Amino acid sequence: MRTTQALSISGIVCLVGLTACILHEHPFEPPDDLAADPPGDPPDDPSIDPPGDLPTDPSPEQPPADPPCDDETPMDPPPDVCGDGSVSEEEACDDGNTADGDGCSASCAVESGFRCTGSPSACSDIDECAEGRSGCAASATCTNTPGSFTCCPLSYEDRTGDGSVCHPRPSCKAIKAAEPLSADGEYVIDPDGSDGAASPFTVHCNMSESGGGWTLVFNAGPGFYAATAGDASATGYLSDHVNLAYSAVPISADIMLDAADTPIIAESQEVRTVILGVHGSAQNRTVHQLMNSPAPVYLEAEDNSNLTNTFASGRCDSLAKWMDYQDLICGVRLITFSDQGSCGSQTLGGSWSTTTPWENCAGWPDLVDYNGESFFPHRFRIWVR
Ligand SMILES: [Ca+2]
Ligand SMILES: [Ca+2]
Numbered sequence: 091m092r093t094t095q096a097l098s099i100s101g102i103v104c105l106v107g108l109t110a111c112i113l114h115e116h117p118f119e120p121p122d123d124l125a126a127d128p129p130g131d132p133p134d135d136p137s138i139d140p141p142g143d144l145p146t147d148p149s150p151e152q153p154p155a156d157p158p159c160d161d162e163t164p165m166d167p168p169p170d171v172c173g174d175g176s177v178s179e180e181e182a183c184d185d186g187n188t189a190d191g192d193g194c195s196a197s198c199a200v201e202s203g204f205r206c207t208g209s210p211s212a213c214s215d216i217d218e219c220a221e222g223r224s225g226c227a228a229s230a231t232c233t234n235t236p237g238s239f240t241c242c243p244l245s246y247e248d249r250t251g252d253g254s255v256c257h258p259r260p261s262c263k264a265i266k267a268a269e270p271l272s273a274d275g276e277y278v279i280d281p282d283g284s285d286g287a288a289s290p291f292t293v294h295c296n297m298s299e300s301g302g303g304w305t306l307v308f309n310a311g312p313g314f315y316a317a318t319a320g321d322a323s324a325t326g327y328l329s330d331h332v333n334l335a336y337s338a339v340p341i342s343a344d345i346m347l348d349a350a351d352t353p354i355i356a357e358s359q360e361v362r363t364v365i366l367g368v369h370g371s372a373q374n375r376t377v378h379q380l381m382n383s384p385a386p387v388y389l390e391a392e393d394n395s396n397l398t399n400t401f402a403s404g405r406c407d408s409l410a411k412w413m414d415y416q417d418l419i420c421g422v423r424l425i426t427f428s429d430q431g432s433c434g435s436q437t438l439g440g441s442w443s444t445t446t447p448w449e450n451c452a453g454w455p456d457l458v459d460y461n462g463e464s465f466f467p468h469r470f471r472i473w474v475r
């Protein structure tokens with residue numbers, strides 16, 4: 091404690107003394123007795139002027155002071171800082187950031203599949219295909235990717251590891267999981283795998299909304315017929331179609347509904363409803379099965395907490411033109427598929443809970459308009475993942 095106090099005083103004296111030398115061109119009177127004192131002495135020696143008096147109490151006859159503060163230890167060299175753009179001895183690279191995935195990792199290691207040069211580091215993907223480093227079979231289609239490569243066309247599964255046998259993945263969700271950089275668009279899938287009898291077919295995948303991996307199962311107007319299995323030639327994105335995914339790709343966990351009064355093309359829906367973690371009655375079943383289920387199927391959690399709406403314009407109020415649908419996606423009732431037992435052919439309605447009877451039979455697609463009033467949107471699109 092006492093040592094700290096003495097050093098602190100010494101530091102103040104040095105600094106103020108230096109200021110005095112510069113400003114007034116007077117030599118600084120050194121506190122020579124302070125330097126001679128043991129370091130633990132209290133700073134109460136009357137020969138030491140208070141720091142505030144130093145500029146007005148010069149002692150010209152005294153020799154100039156030693157360079158102030160010359161007993162300070164030299165500064166340490168700058169520490170290794172990953173992300174400062176300077177490659178230190180401890181770093182394999184430093185690209186000026188602490189982001190992964192760009193070739194130089196957050197800990198300044200060169201990432202697999204990249205090479206980095208210079209300081210700051212410039213990192214680029216290794217083209218394994220062009221450099222002959224892929225190991226793909228002669229018959230394979232080597233495709234370079236950032237940080238890696240594939241021996242099969244992108245989105246296909248490599249069954250043998252060398253591209254000898256490539257096969258479509260079962261869903262957009264599986265493609266997104268295997269190839270996270272996959273963009274929105276058309277992909278070939280094979281929901282029942284290579285062992286299943288069904289042939290691969292083309293679907294439209296949304297790879298961007300809420301994490302992506304959505305398979306479009308249908309895009310249909312009031313003429314939609316729930317018992318139809320689907321059409322392998324219809325991607326369902328650009329016009330009204332029931333894609334084969336409707337009866338082939340099950341809901342693993344999530345469902346997304348788009349709604350509008352006019353045909354939904356690209357992203358022209360008026361409202362998009364994302365439901366994460368559907369009720370157990372809807373899991374691992376296709377929408378075709380939901381539509382034709384003898385028992386009601388629920389999408390929402392009992393507290394409606396797993397539903398998010400995105401409106402092209404306005405808010406829930408803007409959906410007042412669809413009285414029942416607005417209530418389903420904005421209110422407390424649960425979206426419920428299939429009322430074959432109690433309401434006939436209507437396929438979308440609402441319930442107060444998963445344990446109370448069907449509440450609203452007036453559903454899409456049959457009763458969009460009733461007695462001149464609109465209850466549901468005229469067009470729907472459904473995605474699953
Ligand atoms: Ca660095
Ligand atoms: Ca980086």
Ligand SMILES: [Ca+2]
Pocket residue numbers: 203215216217218234235236237238239
């Ligand atoms: Ca690569």
Ligand SMILES: [Ca+2]
Pocket residue numbers: 280281282283284285286287288289290
């Ligand atoms: Ca198959």
